[in-house]
Amino acid sequence: MARQNGPASGAPDDQTRTRYLDPDEVRVFRDEDGRLFATVAEELTVLRPRFLRVHPLTDPDRYLAIVGPDPEGKDFGLLRNWRRLDRESRDIVNGELNRRYLHPVVKRIMSLRDYFGVAVCVFDTDRGLREATLRDVRDNVIYLGQSRILLTDAEGNRYDIRDVGALDAASKAMLAEVL
Amino acid sequence: MVVEDDSLPKSVRDALPGVASSSIRLSAEADLATDGRFGERWVVLADDRVLTVASEDGEARVQRDLALTDIDEFKLESLVGGGVLQAVVDGREVDLISYTNALSKRFADVRTQLEAALKDKPIPEAPDRIFRCPKCGMVLGERTRVCVRCVRRGAMLRRLLSYARPYRAGLALVSVLMIAAAAFGLVPPWLTKILVDDVLIPKANPHLLGWLVFGLLASSVLSTVLAIWRGRVAAWLGGRTSLDIRAELYDRLQWMSLRYFDHHPTGTLVSRLTQDSGGVQDFLAFGLPWVASNLIIVFGVAGAIFALNWKLALLVLVPAPLVALLTRSLIRRVRLAFHKFWYGWSRFHTIVNDALGRVKIVKAFTRELDEIERFRFRNMELFGASVQAEQTFATFFPIIGFAVMSGSLLVWYFGGRLVIGDAGLSVGGLMAFLAYLAMLYGPLHGLAQSAQWMSRAMTAAERIFEVLDSEDYVERAPGKTVPEELRGEVEFQKVTFGYEKSQPVLKEVSFEAEADRMVGLVGKSGVGKTTVINLLCRFYDPDEGQVLVDGVDIRDLDLGAYRGHIGAVLQEPLMFSATIAENIAYGRPDATTEDIIAAAKAANAHNFIIKKPDGYDEQVGERGDKLSSGEKQRVSIARAILRDPKILILDEATANVDLETEELIQEALARLIEGRTTFTIAHRLSTLRNAHKLLVLEEGKVAEFGTHEELAKSKGVYSRLLNIFRKTSRVRAVDG
Ligand SMILES: Nc1ncnc2c1ncn2[C@@H]1O[C@H](COP(=O)(O)OP(=O)(O)O)[C@@H](O)[C@H]1O
Ligand SMILES: [Mg+2]
Numbered sequence: 001m002a003r004q005n006g007p008a009s010g011a012p013d014d015q016t017r018t019r020y021l022d023p024d025e026v027r028v029f030r031d032e033d034g035r036l037f038a039t040v041a042e043e044l045t046v047l048r049p050r051f052l053r054v055h056p057l058t059d060p061d062r063y064l065a066i067v068g069p070d071p072e073g074k075d076f077g078l079l080r081n082w083r084r085l086d087r088e089s090r091d092i093v094n095g096e097l098n099r100r101y102l103h104p105v106v107k108r109i110m111s112l113r114d115y116f117g118v119a120v121c122v123f124d125t126d127r128g129l130r131e132a133t134l135r136d137v138r139d140n141v142i143y144l145g146q147s148r149i150l151l152t153d154a155e156g157n158r159y160d161i162r163d164v165g166a167l168d169a170a171s172k173a174m175l176a177e178v179l
Numbered sequence: 180m181v182v183e184d185d186s187l188p189k190s191v192r193d194a195l196p197g198v199a200s201s202s203i204r205l206s207a208e209a210d211l212a213t214d215g216r217f218g219e220r221w222v223v224l225a226d227d228r229v230l231t232v233a234s235e236d237g238e239a240r241v242q243r244d245l246a247l248t249d250i251d252e253f254k255l256e257s258l259v260g261g262g263v264l265q266a267v268v269d270g271r272e273v274d275l276i277s278y279t280n281a282l283s284k285r286f287a288d289v290r291t292q293l294e295a296a297l298k299d300k301p302i303p304e305a306p307d308r309i310f311r312c313p314k315c316g317m318v319l320g321e322r323t324r325v326c327v328r329c330v331r332r333g334a335m336l337r338r339l340l341s342y343a344r345p346y347r348a349g350l351a352l353v354s355v356l357m358i359a360a361a362a363f364g365l366v367p368p369w370l371t372k373i374l375v376d377d378v379l380i381p382k383a384n385p386h387l388l389g390w391l392v393f394g395l396l397a398s399s400v401l402s403t404v405l406a407i408w409r410g411r412v413a414a415w416l417g418g419r420t421s422l423d424i425r426a427e428l429y430d431r432l433q434w435m436s437l438r439y440f441d442h443h444p445t446g447t448l449v450s451r452l453t454q455d456s457g458g459v460q461d462f463l464a465f466g467l468p469w470v471a472s473n474l475i476i477v478f479g480v481a482g483a484i485f486a487l488n489w490k491l492a493l494l495v496l497v498p499a500p501l502v503a504l505l506t507r508s509l510i511r512r513v514r515l516a517f518h519k520f521w522y523g524w525s526r527f528h529t530i531v532n533d534a535l536g537r538v539k540i541v542k543a544f545t546r547e548l549d550e551i552e553r554f555r556f557r558n559m560e561l562f563g564a565s566v567q568a569e570q571t572f573a574t575f576f577p578i579i580g581f582a583v584m585s586g587s588l589l590v591w592y593f594g595g596r597l598v599i600g601d602a603g604l605s606v607g608g609l610m611a612f613l614a615y616l617a618m619l620y621g622p623l624h625g626l627a628q629s630a631q632w633m634s635r636a637m638t639a640a641e642r643i644f645e646v647l648d649s650e651d652y653v654e655r656a657p658g659k660t661v662p663e664e665l666r667g668e669v670e671f672q673k674v675t676f677g678y679e680k681s682q683p684v685l686k687e688v689s690f691e692a693e694a695d696r697m698v699g700l701v702g703k704s705g706v707g708k709t710t711v712i713n714l715l716c717r718f719y720d721p722d723e724g725q726v727l728v729d730g731v732d733i734r735d736l737d738l739g740a741y742r743g744h745i746g747a748v749l750q751e752p753l754m755f756s757a758t759i760a761e762n763i764a765y766g767r768p769d770a771t772t773e774d775i776i777a778a779a780k781a782a783n784a785h786n787f788i789i790k791k792p793d794g795y796d797e798q799v800g801e802r803g804d805k806l807s808s809g810e811k812q813r814v815s816i817a818r819a820i821l822r823d824p825k826i827l828i829l830d831e832a833t834a835n836v837d838l839e840t841e842e843l844i845q846e847a848l849a850r851l852i853e854g855r856t857t858f859t860i861a862h863r864l865s866t867l868r869n870a871h872k873l874l875v876l877e878e879g880k881v882a883e884f885g886t887h888e889e890l891a892k893s894k895g896v897y898s899r900l901l902n903i904f905r906k907t908s909r910v911r912a913v914d915g
Contacts, residue, residue, distance in 0.1 A: 033271060056259065098215050102260035102279060116335070117638035120317060128217040133318035136642070138522065139447045154318045155281035158260060176515060179522065 019077035021066070023084035028092045036092070038066055038076070046076055051096050054078065056103070057144060057160075064093070104130065105160045109171035112178070119178045123159055132159060137178045149179075191221050191232050194239035198225040205302060207289045211261060211277040213242075222264065222276045222289065224296055229266065231276050243275060253293045255286060257682065264290060281318075283679075336633075339459065339640050342420045349416050353468060356409035361475040363402035365483055368614035370394050372487075375607030409468070417464020424643060425456045431647055437718045439649065441678060451646060455639035462636030470629045473622035480619045487612050488604045491594055495586050495616060502582050503623055509575040513568075520568040523561050530557055587616055659737040665744045665825040666729050667694040667856035669715065674724035676714060684710050686879045687724070692872070697857040699870030701897060706876045708860045709750055712828050715858065716745055728826075746824030748832040750860075752815035754803025759788055760795040762803075762814055766822040778821035781847045783840060784813035808835040816844065820851060827857045833866060841866070864904045873897060 025041035028049070038049040046068060054063035064082040068074040079085070082093050104125035112121035119134040132153040134140065142150040147164045161167070164175065187206045195203075205224035212218035212233065221232040221239075227247035233240050245266060252267040261279040264286055265272040278286055288305035295302050311318055343350055374391045378384050432448060440448075484492040534541060534550050541550055590613055597604040604612075669692040677683040684707045692698045700708040713719050714726055717733055725732045733741060746766065754762055763778060764770045770778075775795065779785040787810055791797040803811050812835050819827060829848070833841045841863075849869055861867055868887070875883040875896050882896045890897035 033269075035271060099263075099274075099277075100258045102211065102215060102258060102277075104217075104260075116634065116641040118317075118641070125217075127215060130217050136447060139444070143526075153281075155279075156283070157280050176519075 021077040021079050023079060023081065023086075026066070026079065026085060026089065028085065028089035030092065036096075040066075040076060044076065049076070051082075051093055051100070053097070053101065056101055057150070060101070064097075102127075103158070103160060105162055106167075108168060109174045112174040114177060118154075121174070125159065130157075130159075132157065134178065141179065187221065187223070188234065188239075190237050191223075191234055191239040194232055194241055195223060195225060195230060196241065196244075198223075198228070198230070202226045204296065205289070205292055207285065208282075209264075209276045209278040209286070210282060211279060213274070213277070215277070217279075220276050224293060227296075229275070229293070243273070245273075247297060250297060253290050253297065255290050257283070262286060335637050335640055335644075338644070339463070339636075342423050343416060343463070345423075346416055346419060349412055353409055353412050353416065354471075356405050356412065357468065357472045358475055360402050360405035360409055361472060361479050363398045363405060364476065364618070365479045365615075366398035366402075367395050368611040368618075369483065370398070371614065372605070372607035372611035375610055376605045377607075380606060409472070413468040414464050417460055417462075417467075420463050421456050421460035424459060425452060428452060428456065428643055428646055431649075435649070437713075438678075448646075451642050455642045458636055458639035459643065462632065462639075466629070466632045466636060470626065470632075473625055477619060477622050477626070480615045484612055484615050484619075487608050487615075488594075488597065491590065491597065491604065491612065494593055495590055498586060498589075499619075499623060502586065502620075503626070505582055506579050509579055513572050513575050516564075516568040516571040520561075520564040523564040527557050527561050530554070586620065587613055590616060659735060660731065661737045661740040662729070662731075662744065663740075667825045668692065668727075668729050669698075669826070669856055669858075670727040670730075671711070671714075672725045672727060674714060674721045674726060676710065676719065676721045676723075678710075678719075683722070684879055685714075685721075688876075688879075688881055689724075690874055690881060690884050692856055692858070694856055695854055696871035697852055697859060697869055699867035699873045700858060700860045700876065701864075701867070701873055701900065702876035702882075707879050708876060709830055711874075711876075712747070712749075712830055712858060712860070715826070715828070716742065716747060744825040745828065746819035746822040746826070747828040748812070748815050748819045748830060749828075750830040750834075752803070752808070752811040754799050754806070754811060754814070756799065756801050756803075758793075758796045758798055759791070759814060762799060763817045763821055766818055770821055774821060775817075778817040779814075781820050781851060782813045782816035783843045783847060784810070784817050787813070809837070809840065812836060813840075813844070816848075825855055827852060827855045829857065829859045829861075831860050831862065834862065845869075864901060 021040060026038065028036070028038045030036055036048055038046045040046070046066065048069040050067050050069060050073070052065045052067055052073075053060050054065060061083065062081055064079045066076045066079065068076065083090060085093060104123070104127045106123045106125050108124040110122040110124055110129070112119055117136065119137060120131065121134065122129060122131050132151075133155070134151060135154045137151070140152040142152075144150060147166075149161045149164060151159045151161065153159070161175075164172065167175070186208070187203065192198075192200060192203075202225045203223060204226070207222050209220040209222065210217060212220060219234040220242075221234065223230045223232065224247075229243070229245045229247060229250065230241055231243045233242050245268065249268050250266045251270070254265045254267060254272060256263050256265055256272075258277075261277060262283050263277045264275045266275055267273075285305075292302045292305060370391050374388070378387050378391065429452060432452075481492070481496070484495070531554070534554070541547060590609070594604060594609045594612060596602075598606055598609050671688050671690050674685055674688045675683050676685045688707075688711065690698075700711060702708055714721055715733075717726075717738060720734060725734075727733070728736070728741070755765065760772075760775055763775050767774070772795075776785060779788055779795075788795055788797070797805075799806050799811075799814075803814075806814065812832055816829075816832055819829075833844055836844065845866065852869070859867060859870060867873065870887065872884060872886055873890055874881065875890070877896055883890050883893065885893070891901055892898070
């Protein structure tokens with residue numbers, strides 16, 4: 001079947017085929033009213049595009065999908081490396097990603113107290129200090145590879161510990177208490 | 180209505196320009212700054228202005244100040260890890276305030292409130308969504324009001340013990356036995372002392388020898404018998420108490436609402452029933468009696484050695500706390516190592532279980548070698564953890580033994596000097612002293628650990644009480660209407676519902692189904708068809724609006740009686756690990772064999788069932804794994820039919836059977852739906868040809884509702900679907 005139809009040559013509306021976008025042909029900007037646009041190779045303008053990471057956890061900086069604003073989220077293509085966008089576009093995309101992915105990365109555990117299996121701790125994260133209540137820690141931890149863990153607290157917030165081994169000794173000891 | 184929020188800090192209130200306190204209608208705190216860092220932010224509705232305020236180090240600053248009249252709409256955008264409240268101004272979204280997941284429910288309510296203000300409607304009261312302890316501010320578990328930080332150990336222990344209250348007599352008996360056993364345990368060293376001092380050393384009083392030996396025998400026998408008796412009674416008490424706790428826990432779990440199960444994976448609930456209740460049982464049956472009897476022994480022994488020689492007693496008791504502390508810290512390290520090991524074990528278990536349980540897919544993709552490699556890695560990891568744990572144990576345990584031993588060396592030396600110098604201690608006294616000392620260190624050593632046991636048991640108890648205290652069960656309040664007969668008129672009135680409140684799946688859905696007629700539900704997968712059914716079955720309650728049956732809100736009906744009138748073939752045909760007959764009769768356990776056969780016949784299941792080697796007695800296996808999905812569906816249709824319900828629900832009931840079988844089932848169903856209000860969900864539109872009305876859902880809303888003819892003519896969603904369907908079924912006719 002596919003052969004008869006011939007491969008659609010990256011037709012923008014072919015939703016079964018991946019289109020890789022060249023960073024040079026993509027431009028992201030805001031108009032004077034502050035509305036967000038993305039243009040792809042002068043052929044296509046997306047109003048209010050959303051930038052979605054393909055691997056938000058394991059490879060956040062590569063593979064970025066540009067999708068439409070509607071709930072269906074029409075896919076306009078993938079950027080292999082969005083950091084190669086022109087400067088203005090890159091800054092906007094960076095801001096959008098920062099806004100969408102509220103993903104605190106833990107640098108240090110300031111304190112941790114365990115009350116019958118409910119641990120109250122203060123994390124020092126790249127987004128500032130935050131007190132978190134961890135319940136049933138062992139049920140709410142996800143291991144990503146060897147020494148990276150994601151903790152989900154009682155309120156549904158997630159905390160990323162990129163490398164448990166690289167934490168300072170005090171933090172490590174506190175973590176070992178509950179894991 | 181003025182919704183005053185006292186929690187608005189004074190600094191924030193003062194920062195609002197030209198806003199009188201009395202004009203504040205609404206305020207809510209958020210936890211993210213615009214740059215995505217954690218920070219305190221406020222959104223305030225004052226008169227008809229919406230303001231956002233940033234508060235940093237007690238200094239507040241207004242960030243946005245919008246007039247309500249400029250705003251078209253309030254929106255929530257859900258982000259990864261949180262969300263943002265937006266105002267639509269001139270057709271453009273303006274971010275007002277961002278929040279983390281912790282506040283997403285709260286802001287769903289805030290949006291509803293702001294929308295109401297926008298439409299000049301009274302601002303609805305928002306439920307309290309932040310489950311924090313009013314005393315210490317700690318986040319509480321899903322819908323419980325009990326704070327572990329504020330509940331003291333004592334209170335928790337009392338609550339645990341309150342389960343033993345019905346068995347007071349047994350408890351009293353155990354206490355008496357415990358004291359008696361400990362008392363008799365103290366006798367032998369004392370008799371030894373008399374034996375040595377008054378008989379052996381002076382080589383005198385031969386008549387005493389027999390009596391003393393008999394006394395030794397008698398006291399040992401007595402204390403042994405008492406210990407056995409105590410142990411047996413305590414085991415019964417502990418077992419009985421945890422039986423009661425388990426029963427209460429299971430009872431509560433069975434009545435929990437589905438929402439609760441959405442938020443608690445089955446695995447954790449199972450571990451509460453098994454591991455945690457086991458932990459509590461260990462504590463009640465062994466731990467607590469052990470601690471109590473050892474405390475009695477410690478005090479008894481302490482009394483005895485002080486009576487023998489108080490100076491020497493002081494000398495050995497002074498280092499005792501030190502030894503206990505040292506032991507404790509060593510044990511702690513051993514425990515940590517073992518903890519890691521046990522946890523590694525359980526992860527190992529999960530992985531093996533996963534791989535072997537899904538062996539079919541491993542084989543289908545020829546991933547055996549990778550699985551072996553993955554296993555090898557885990558296995559090595561486990562090896563490392565176990566070696567570490569065992570080596571830590573092997574190192575520290577002898578050290579602990581030595582520490583304990585060294586106490587008796589002190590006694591040998593200083594006690595020996597007292598004996599030699601005739602300074603108030605006899606040889607027998609020294610021997611008795613050493614014997615008592617040996618009795619003392621064991622319990623002391625254990626008591627040092629008992630804090631650890633306690634906290635483990637309290638942790639288990641906490642997890643159990645969290646379930647017991649959860650307010651998330653379906654209320655079975657008595658005094659509700661028990662519907663004997665239903666006419667079967669169903670009406671949805673502006674029903675809005677979401678599994679997560681912030682993301683409504685159904686939006687203001689309204690329709691009316693006449694009694695004894697069939698309604699077909701149509702819409703893309705994921706649009707909310709099953710959700711409509713879930714609400715009708717009252718698996719969930721609507722967030723807004725009402726579901727009426729015969730004009731009565733189903734929340735006012737007795738739940739059990741109401742569900743008794745519903746027969747549902749759910750989208751996933753769930754099976755119990757039992758026989759086919761038992762699975763069919765699940766909804767009507769009193770059904771006769773002939774009823775079951777009739778139902779199976781009607782569901783077109785009879786023929787395949789009797790061909791099974793064990794016929795109706797065939798075991799369906801775990802989750803019905805031994806049946807094909809089409810077979811499972813037919814069994815569950817039979818189950819619904821057997822119940823003879825007034826309201827019949829068929830959620831993609833024939834999706835997994837071939838066309839021919841479907842024809843047959845359709846025929847059977849056509850007979851069955853007579854006299855019942857039926858809801859059918861199906862992707863093949865031909866399945867719906869008997870439907871009186873069709874309900875077409877699109878994006879959570881009712882797109883169309885009417886008869887087949889009306890909708891076919893209207894050129895709407897349904898007629899479009901009909902065209903697609905005609906095309907594909909023509910293809911199928913040609914292909915077939
Ligand atoms: N238990 C649940 N928890 C959270 N979301 C759910 C749950 N069940 C269904 N959903 C979501 O609700 C939406 C509607 O689902 P459903 O009613 O099952 O659709 P369908 O029309 O295919 O039967 C889907 O987006 C689905 O992912
Ligand atoms: Mg469904």
